[in-house]
Amino acid sequence: MTIKVFGHRSPDTDSTGSPIIWAWYLSEVKGTAAEAVLLGEPNTEAKFVLERWGQAQPAIIEDVEEGAPVVIVDTNNPAELPANINKADIREIIDHHKLAGGLETSAPISVTIRPLACTATLMHQLMGEDAAKMPREIKGLMLSCILSDTLEFRSPTTTDTDRALAEKLAGELGISIPDYAAEMFAAKSDVSAFSDAELLRMDSKEYEVGGVKFRVSVLETTSPKAILDRKAGLMEAMKQVAEEDGVDQVLLFVVDILNEEATLLVPNDLVRQVAEKSFGAKVEGDTVVLPGIMSRKKQIIPSLKV
Amino acid sequence: MTIKVFGHRSPDTDSTGSPIIWAWYLSEVKGTAAEAVLLGEPNTEAKFVLERWGQAQPAIIEDVEEGAPVVIVDTNNPAELPANINKADIREIIDHHKLAGGLETSAPISVTIRPLACTATLMHQLMGEDAAKMPREIKGLMLSCILSDTLEFRSPTTTDTDRALAEKLAGELGISIPDYAAEMFAAKSDVSAFSDAELLRMDSKEYEVGGVKFRVSVLETTSPKAILDRKAGLMEAMKQVAEEDGVDQVLLFVVDILNEEATLLVPNDLVRQVAEKSFGAKVEGDTVVLPGIMSRKKQIIPSLKV
Numbered sequence: 001m002t003i004k005v006f007g008h009r010s011p012d013t014d015s016t017g018s019p020i021i022w023a024w025y026l027s028e029v030k031g032t033a034a035e036a037v038l039l040g041e042p043n044t045e046a047k048f049v050l051e052r053w054g055q056a057q058p059a060i061i062e063d064v065e066e067g068a069p070v071v072i073v074d075t076n077n078p079a080e081l082p083a084n085i086n087k088a089d090i091r092e093i094i095d096h097h098k099l100a101g102g103l104e105t106s107a108p109i110s111v112t113i114r115p116l117a118c119t120a121t122l123m124h125q126l127m128g129e130d131a132a133k134m135p136r137e138i139k140g141l142m143l144s145c146i147l148s149d150t151l152e153f154r155s156p157t158t159t160d161t162d163r164a165l166a167e168k169l170a171g172e173l174g175i176s177i178p179d180y181a182a183e184m185f186a187a188k189s190d191v192s193a194f195s196d197a198e199l200l201r202m203d204s205k206e207y208e209v210g211g212v213k214f215r216v217s218v219l220e221t222t223s224p225k226a227i228l229d230r231k232a233g234l235m236e237a238m239k240q241v242a243e244e245d246g247v248d249q250v251l252l253f254v255v256d257i258l259n260e261e262a263t264l265l266v267p268n269d270l271v272r273q274v275a276e277k278s279f280g281a282k283v284e285g286d287t288v289v290l291p292g293i294m295s296r297k298k299q300i301i302p303s304l305k306v
Numbered sequence: 307m308t309i310k311v312f313g314h315r316s317p318d319t320d321s322t323g324s325p326i327i328w329a330w331y332l333s334e335v336k337g338t339a340a341e342a343v344l345l346g347e348p349n350t351e352a353k354f355v356l357e358r359w360g361q362a363q364p365a366i367i368e369d370v371e372e373g374a375p376v377v378i379v380d381t382n383n384p385a386e387l388p389a390n391i392n393k394a395d396i397r398e399i400i401d402h403h404k405l406a407g408g409l410e411t412s413a414p415i416s417v418t419i420r421p422l423a424c425t426a427t428l429m430h431q432l433m434g435e436d437a438a439k440m441p442r443e444i445k446g447l448m449l450s451c452i453l454s455d456t457l458e459f460r461s462p463t464t465t466d467t468d469r470a471l472a473e474k475l476a477g478e479l480g481i482s483i484p485d486y487a488a489e490m491f492a493a494k495s496d497v498s499a500f501s502d503a504e505l506l507r508m509d510s511k512e513y514e515v516g517g518v519k520f521r522v523s524v525l526e527t528t529s530p531k532a533i534l535d536r537k538a539g540l541m542e543a544m545k546q547v548a549e550e551d552g553v554d555q556v557l558l559f560v561v562d563i564l565n566e567e568a569t570l571l572v573p574n575d576l577v578r579q580v581a582e583k584s585f586g587a588k589v590e591g592d593t594v595v596l597p598g599i600m601s602r603k604k605q606i607i608p609s610l611k612v
Contacts, residue, residue, distance in 0.1 A: 090405075099396075099417060101410040106608050108404050111419035302412050 003034040003091060004064065007074035007119070008081065011038050012203060013148035013184070015074045016046035017141035018119040020055060022073055022094065024138050025123070029130045034071070037061045039082065043202060045148060048187035053140040064088040074119040076111075078102040079206055094122055097297060117157040120145035121165050136173065143169040144184065151220060151257050152181040155294045182222075185257055189221040196230060196237035200250050205296065210306040212270075213247040218296050220255040224263060227254050231287065235267040255294055262293040262300075270306070277305040309340040309397060310370065313380035313425070314387065317344050318509060319454035319490070321380045322352035323447035324425040326361060328379055328400065330444050331429070335436045340377070343367045345388065349508060351454060354493035359446040370394040380425040382417075384408040385512055400428055403603060423463040426451035427471050442479065449475040450490065457526060457563050458487040461600045488528075491563055495527040502536060502543035506556050511602065516612040518576075519553040524602050526561040530569060533560050537593065541573040561600055568599040568606075576612070583611040 005023045007015025019036035026034035036058040042050070050057055064070055066087040076093055077100035078085055086104050093103065093111045096119055114122050120142040124131050134142070146166040150158040153166075170177045191199060204217040219227055227234075238250040249270055253262040264279075266272050266286050275281045278300075281288045293299050311329045313321025325342035332340035342364040348356070356363055370376055372393045382399055383406035384391055392410050399409065399417045402425055420428050426448040430437050440448070452472040456464040459472075476483045497505060510523040525533055533540075544556040555576055559568040570585075572578050572592050581587045584606075587594045599605050 093405075096414055098414050099399075099409055099411045102407050103405055104407040105405045108402055108419065108421040108603065110421065111405060111417055113414065113417035115414040115416065297414065 001033075001069055003032060003069045003071055004037050004061070005034055005071040005073060006037045006039055006061070007072075008077070009039040010202060010204065011040055011042045011046055013043070013046045013049050014119050014145040015039075016042045016058070017049060017145040018073045018094075018123060019071075020058065021120055021123055021134075021138055021141055021145075022071060024134075025127055025130070026071070029127070029133055035059075039080075043188065044190050044193075045184050045188035048184060049141065049144040049148075052183075053137040053144070055137060055141065072103075073123075076100050076103055076113065077205075094119060094126065096122060098301075116159055117155060117162040118146045118149040121159075121162045124165055125161075139169050139173055140175075143173065143175065143180075147177065147181045147184060148188075151255075151294060152177065152185075154257065154260055155298070157295050157298045185220075185222045189223045189226065191219070191221070191227065196233040197241050199227070199230075199234065200237055200241045200252060201245075204250075205301075206245075206247060207301055207304065209304045212249065212306045214304070215242065215245055215247045215250045216296055216300060216304070217250055217252045218255055218262075218300075219252070220257055220294075222257050224254050224256045228263060228287065231265060235265060235286070238265075238267055253290075253293065253296070253300060257294075260292060260294055262290045264288050264290060274304065274306055278303045307339075307375055309338060309375045309377055310343050310367070311340055311377040311379060312343045312345055312367070313378075314383070315345040316508060316510065317346055317348045317352055319349070319352045319355050320425050320451040321345075322348045322364070323355060323451040324379045324400075324429060326364065327426055327429050327440075327444055327447055327451075328377060330440075331433055331436070332377070335433070335439060341365075345386075349494065350496050350499075351490050351494035354490060355447065355450040355454075358489075359443045359450070361443060361447070378409075379429075382406050382409055382419065383511075400425060400432065402428060404607075422465055423461060423468040424452045424455040427465075427468045430471055431467075445475050445479055446481075449479065449481065449486075453483065453487045453490060454494075457561075457600060458483065458491075460563065460566055461604075463601050463604045491526075491528045495529045495532070497525070497527070497533065502539040503547050505533070505536075505540065506543055506547045506558060507551075510556075511607075512551075512553060513607055513610065515610045518555065518612045520610070521548065521551055521553045521556045522602055522606060522610070523556055523558045524561055524568075524606075525558065526563055526600075528563050530560050530562045530565075534569060534593065537571060541571060541592070544571075544573055559596075559599065559602070559606060563600075566598060566600055568596045570594050570596060580610065580612055584609045 005019040023034040023036040026032045038058045038060045063082045069089045071092045073094045076095045095113045096116045204215050252265045255262045272283045275283050275288050279290050311325040329340040329342040332338045344364050344366045369388045375395045377398045379400045382401045401419045402422045506523050510521050513522050558571045561568045578589045581589050581594050585596050
């Protein structure tokens with residue numbers, strides 16, 4: 001039975017590219033039938049990357065069958081996975097996020113989580129010498145995942161390992177990292193086709209702190225103005241999204257990739273309090289700029305207080 | 307702050323030896339202050355192994371302090387760890403058991419779980435070339451952990467990797483595996499000093515199936531008769547242990563290491579039903595022999611039905 005390899009819901013570049021990389025490794029190197037699938041429509045950057053490296057978009061699945069063999073990459077959080085994930089036959093987990101708890105298996109499996117910026121970097125380590133067998137398009141996906149997750153090495157999640165691998169791959173591919181990253185970020189920043197509610201859910205993780213359930217949404221962009229111009233609509237949509245998704249509050253951080261700062265929308269007193277307690281920010285008006293804040297994983301989630 | 311490295315409660319040889327091995331690696335190779343500790347009195351085999359390799363018994367701790375740096379080995383199950391484990395600063399997890407769910411961290415850490423027989427084998431892999439730096443006593447502990455967890459390669463959990471490493475270490479140490487394993491198993495089989503209730507809790511994991519909570523206890527021995535002669539007392543003690551530990555039923559499997567079979571004590575209809583449904587056994591009387599059953603992890607837990 002073909003193993004399905006997938007990342008998290010609302011797939012970004014790493015959750016789109018890494019399943020393809022690992023399915024290639026399992027099928028072509030290990031001789032185990034495997035296919036990459038997606039748990040939703042990839043974002044505009046991921047779509048650009050697929051096209052750039054001549055990869056068909058993997059099929060989108062809603063759920064997994066009981067007992068179906070799966071490999072989970074780029075998450076270990078059941079909230080970001082199909083509802084019946086614990087009834088699937090989870091064969092392996094490869095991730096770089098905090099331990100969420102909640103995934104269970106009935107027998108021992110391989111789990112590898114490392115504090116690297118990018119799942120694809122960890123896959124390269126796991127492949128060992130077999131990584132030399134990667135064809136051009138798999139190398140291209142790997143480079144794209146690293147540039148995306150590190151925001152071209154600007155994110156504080158970036159490790160020397162991620163950076164060295166990206167530079168090695170770019171060299172082998174004959175690609176200029178600054179030029180290629182600029183193309184990727186332009187694709188990611190083109191969000192004009194999405195509604196306000198879609199923007200709030202595009203790159204979003206639920207997180208509970210002090211009894212308050214948040215949807216912590218991040219939009220990484222080289223054009224923050226295009227998003228901040230929609231501030232009124234986004235704040236209005238927060239109420240509906242929170243209600244529909246069963247959370248108390250949506251937090252939207254607009255990450256300015258080039259200026260290395262985030263702007264948090266402040267629609268009410270709860271969010272003002274969060275901004276002050278979590279980031280020591282002084283809030284005046286309905287937005288606040290948080291200098292240096294680029295990473296939900298490393299900076300926002302660990303700081304969050306109510 | 308010194309990192310505390312520990313395995314599960316009711317430490318067996320792997321949960322006693324592996325923390326010492328990893329604390330050696332962190333301190334002596336990586337230059338990170340670390341010390342091995344235990345979450346309880348080691349079993350008789352583990353005590354024998356410590357003495358054989360000239361190792362002082364690590365301190366026993368009851369709980370961990372909030373924010374204290376810890377490395378967890380040989381388990382990922384909060385039920386086998388201090389009550390406030392999720393408030394500690396978990397730095398790393400190295401294990402070979404099924405994913406239990408429940409451990410959480412606030413930031414990404416290294417987690418390595420592999421379907422190997424023994425945590426010490428996985429540590430050898432993680433050390434890479436640094437494994438060559440292991441002194442004689444650390445190699446001896448590593449060999450002991452593998453022989454213990456594989457029951458001298460008889461357990462179906464044994465992988466080629468575990469076996470090859472044990473044979474390599476025994477060669478380097480100039481040790482006869484059959485002779486040394488026989489000494490270890492004799493030490494493990496000497497349980498005369500323990501009460502019936504202590505025997506039931508010695509190597510025991512809680513597991514819930516079909517709404518029924520079990521304490522699944524295993525006694526690995528080369529002298530099954532010595533334990534089965536205490537059958538009446540053990541069955542009587544099951545009621546009290548179940549009540550005190552908040553489970554519905556204790557299951558005691560007496561694993562005959564040399565004959566590669568287990569004897570399950572059958573004190574009542576519930577256990578008879580478990581034996582029949584889980585292992586297709588025909589039960590007559592108050593014990594049943596299960597040929598080939600040696601591993602709780604690989605054979606008992608995955609089969610358990612009510």
